[in-house]
Amino acid sequence: MEKGSEDANWEPQNASFVMSMLRSICWDIMRTLSTATGAVAMVLAATTTTIVSSASIPLTSTPPVDYSLFRRSVTASASALANATYDYVIVGGGLAGLVVANRLSANPNISVAVIEAGSSGYADNAKFTVPSANLYDSSVGTEYDWQWKTTPQPGLSGRSAPWPRGKVLGGSSAINGLYYVRHSEIEQNAWADLIDDEQDWTWSKMLDAMKKSETFTPPNQATRQSVSVPFDSSSHGSDGPVHVTYPETTYPQVGAFLQSTGNVGIAQSQNPDAGQSWGAFLATSNINPTNWTRSFSRTAYLDPVTERSNLDVLTGHLVTKITFNSTSDPEGAVASGVEFSASSGAASSAVYARKEVILCGGAVNDPQILQLSGIADASLLSSLGIDQVVDLPGVGYHLQDHLSTGVVFSPSSSATMPPTTVTGNRATDSYVNSAIAYVSGSTIFGQDQWSSLIEQMQSNRDASVEAYDAPAAVKAGYNATYAAQVEKFFPTEIGPIELLFALSFGGVQVQAALQHPLSRGSIRINSTNPFTPPSIDPAYLSNPADMTILREGFKLARRVGTTAPLSTFTSSESAPGSSVSSDTQWESWIRSTVGTEFHPSSTCSMLPRELGGVVDKNLRVYGTKNLRVVDASVPPISFSAHLMSITYGLAELGSEMILQDYTQGMVGTTNTTAASVGGGGRGGSSGSGRTGGTAGGAAAGGTAGSTGSTSGAPAFAPALVASLTVAVCATACLV
The missing domain is CATH 3.30.560.10 (Glucose Oxidase, domain 3)
Incomplete structure (x- = not known):
């Protein structure tokens, strides 16, 4: 998959990067220990303490987490999302948008795209x-x-x-x-x-x-x-x-x-x-x-889960319009996705939603997008020559x-x-x-x-x-x-x-x-x-x-x-x-x-x-x-x-309401959609991964977000074992 400018060079360049990643993993593990009990907790605590000690990381020091060094979900390249299909498309990577993105993508069977008009802010x-x-x-x-x-x-x-x-993100x-x-x-x-x-x-x-x-x-x-x-x-x-x-x-x-x-x-x-x-x-x-x-929203809900393969976050692009594939459905107009662009006059791209489009742009952007998309007071739409989708006077x-x-x-x-x-x-x-x-x-x-x-x-x-x-x-x-x-x-x-x-x-x-x-x-x-x-x-x-x-x-x-x-x-x-x-x-x-x-x-x-x-x-x-x-x-x-x-x-x-509707929608259905079998995330059989996705979905994402028990940290069992393995190997190479 082609990576955008913000994450094209994520690979470690030197030992300091590996050490930083090792430290971050160790602190992830220690955060996760609070959910473990009994013998499992004792083993994990002992192993983690050994790793931290070997890497010269005092247990009382400030957690040196710098997720920006490996933020694989974040890109500034429009091609990463263009013409792709996700289960959910979230408009706005601000406070609410990143909360929703975290909670939805915690389910590895759900693919999520976030489009933020501002930059990532990592610089x-x-x-x-x-x-x-x-x-x-x-x-x-x-x-x-x-x-x-x-x-x-x-x-x-x-x-x-x-x-x-x-x-900006957050x-x-x-x-x-x-x-x-x-x-x-x-x-x-x-x-x-x-x-x-x-x-x-x-x-x-x-x-x-x-x-x-x-x-x-x-x-x-x-x-x-x-x-x-x-x-x-x-x-x-x-x-x-x-x-x-x-x-x-x-x-x-x-x-x-x-x-x-x-x-x-x-x-x-x-x-x-x-x-x-x-x-x-x-x-x-x-x-x-x-x-x-x-x-804040980025450090709390996004940075810890940027390795989720079912989550893509595009920065530097404004959503210009919601698209609809049906405006005559008796249950209401059906949003098919959104169009987005980097600047006025720049080429426009589209991304599609299987299930929902979710506006999280805030008190100014949300009504602006709805009005541009034909959902507003009929007289306002008519005065600007915008085709009406829904006559909804309260917008704005x-x-x-x-x-x-x-x-x-x-x-x-x-x-x-x-x-x-x-x-x-x-x-x-x-x-x-x-x-x-x-x-x-x-x-x-x-x-x-x-x-x-x-x-x-x-x-x-x-x-x-x-x-x-x-x-x-x-x-x-x-x-x-x-x-x-x-x-x-x-x-x-x-x-x-x-x-x-x-x-x-x-x-x-x-x-x-x-x-x-x-x-x-x-x-x-x-x-x-x-x-x-x-x-x-x-x-x-x-x-x-x-x-x-x-x-x-x-x-x-x-x-x-x-x-x-x-x-x-x-x-x-x-x-x-x-x-x-x-x-x-x-x-x-x-x-x-x-x-x-x-x-x-x-x-x-x-x-x-x-x-x-x-x-x-x-x-x-x-x-x-x-x-x-x-x-x-x-x-x-x-x-x-x-x-x-x-x-x-x-x-x-x-997020709970959306997930509840998703679960109810899956009950009694045959798992034939891409979302059902793989999560529709990146890394799928199509190369881009947004219309396919491997079984198991987000290896690093896990399900912690859906339980609300941690700050989006990796799921306890498989992800923690993987983190321990990487940490031990990295320590062995550096010592």
Whole structure:
């Protein structure tokens, strides 16, 4: 098989490569030991210890895993996928896409292709893996960022606001601020109520899925001595692919922020991950405590399984269209695959799906692809001359996003501040901002004023719905989600405002972020050229209540920053400054300053079709038979949380649904298809391996992903024996 430019030279060139591969194998083995028991575990432990010792690898050292040295599944060559057929074609190699790819390809009988518009990112690995690099070696504004901008926003004084999103394997999980913060039980159950579901999308199911994705490690002793960090390990997962913990290094200002929030009346959360996410707490971050690197979708779900022969990942190519072989099937339009291209004007290629096409492109790309493919509001398609496949008005609508900026203080002369560069010291560079508080409306306004504001929002609902520039079905959905926010969220302790504490760029910030905007926007294409960005209109602050809540949130941020003990670490306020004090002054500053908190959602909402929904409770696009959406565009309502944790859970649930349908589809059928007899992976009889595949499929893939017990590590029995054999032979050659 012809290999692409990213993996054509994977063969070992020298002894250092062999040593690196040996070390990686040894650490894979030791990770797998946790699932072994009895005599087997004793033998494996003894053998592995001998190998590690022979290779001069201290058992207490940082795991020197560098899967990029043998990433055989990843290619940048279009010819690797062109005209091939897989069971599943996944559009987008971001957070959700790599979760789904891992879980599906864990079954060696299933072949999977992933197409990612960005590059692999391996060439700039430290930019993603060093936690503090999210600020001081940022990928924002680089080739790893889509570099989108919103349309001019009347609510932001006519500004077009930047909208950074990850354009690299791992997506935004590779470039974000690493916050791992869950939403609440109330919010998740409101989502389930909106679709009349009592089984698949309740809090208990989502919590289990989020726990399945994570391995939690408690804070180290130094952090516990500096900051009060209540936690409950039972609220977390213990053997998932993604690491969840706290930085190795912290600063006294962090604890002071949490004390000051308490001193202004904000409750302190004791267990924010178990469904009661309000109050102040030190949030967990996606950091691997074995080496203090970012743990994200690529390192967690792809790097450990790149040797799977039934998984191909193409980078540097944009999916331009979904293709259909039938639009008249009574069960819905049948997706046959996708077309993709490297750039505007470049040759287009096609790849085909036996079973499903799965969109994991995110809140902007998913609606854009659906609209380009003829699935959208009929009037939009007609205006651009696009043939209609499904009249689905909700595609691209219901857009919601969090708005944020910070009240900034200069540090006091005695304050110890983090460096403002990446230092190269892993402990120092592990520090990321993570102290937060979700503040209830009654705490922000006082109970009487907040109750009055809720009543005002309720009375303004009809006018707000009527003012939304959207099709009738979408307005009906807005009416339903608006009611959920005002009636189910706002009267509770759920925080409409998040306060975030930041020690960055030499300043001390108390940021405020709007969590439950009543404003609704849209993503709509304005060209048939897939490489032309769509119109991104979040309609920021178009609902007056959003400004009122956000304004008072910033006033509270100032109060926290000027309250002891945090005030002992600050001097003057540099932004917006003491001259800003009246409501009018605050609002003018807000309109000129705020921007996205990087949490766009809901553009392919899971709602009933008559409410402008795009996907049903099985994540299947209405009017189609085998097209799904699995990512952050699916939740129908904005959460008081950071979206990363929820998206991991959603992707785990989506993978389970897809695998369940696959299993049910195989029951009672004769194994005559290529997928049935070999997995349709690479290395098959056709040379490319995607239409054939040898029996047994993915030798290195195994089934660990389907059980959720490890981070996609090789299956215990045959793969582990093979790894031991290779390790022993390699050690013998090197000693």
